[in-house]
Amino acid sequence: MSVRTLCLAILNFGDATGYEIRKLSTEGKYSYFVDASFGSIYPALARLEAEGLVTVREEAQSGKPSRKVYSITEAGRAEFIRDLSQLPAPDIYRSPFLLVAMCAEMVGPDVIRKAIDARLEHMRGDLAKLEAIAGEPCDHRPAARFILEYGRSCMTEDIRFLEANRHRLEDIARGRPALPQAAE
Incomplete structure (x- = not known):
């Protein structure tokens, strides 16, 4: 688009x-x-x-x-x-955070901890923006509500995953192998 x-x-x-x-x-x-x-x-x-x-x-x-x-x-x-x-093109997702995370063992635990904290802060800020948009009285179209719910769901799940699994990436940065997350 x-x-x-x-x-x-x-x-x-x-x-x-x-x-x-x-x-x-x-x-x-x-x-x-x-x-x-x-x-x-x-x-x-x-x-x-x-x-x-x-x-x-x-x-x-x-x-x-x-x-x-x-x-x-x-x-x-x-x-x-x-x-x-027209069918939309695939969504483009780019994340500088993921590049830092991919190199966790190279940058160390302090950098990873700060990167995770910054990422969580950014995602919470984005989620707060969506919450504010959802609270606006001006757009009650069902499709608008759907996309807000979808966006909030995606962001909430991203935050939940990062909070629940940050220790794995921090362990990698410390040079300890991370065990795969058990199925929930």
Whole structure:
């Protein structure tokens, strides 16, 4: 899925400024779908406008420059549905933590302990963001609730696994062979 499709998705649910789209796609509830950098969103919006898939209107602001508000067109909505109708590519998962973990015996127990603690803190922060999104009253669509529940389930299980098994990786870092985790 592309930044272009992500912009159409956000606009499908309501008009937004470029800043709002950027914020939603890099920090907000749409940040979990596509890696959208600040520098990729505005060019994507310009292309969508040139293709007639979105419109832009300027709104005056008191004491500030006018802001550009983007709206999806019917052609944009049809294009968005076509994009969604394609089978999605496999999810891409990259984790610098896993590279450190893979080299546990090389970096030692202090580095591993700090890496695990940092990973858990990051995952708990992400989980808290999802909990906050779930608490927002604005989106009661069943599909939105489903993806929030799915994301929370994945993160909760990741945290549970790392907490329950951190000793295995710490033992590897100490030069002790780790025994496989017993089936639960």
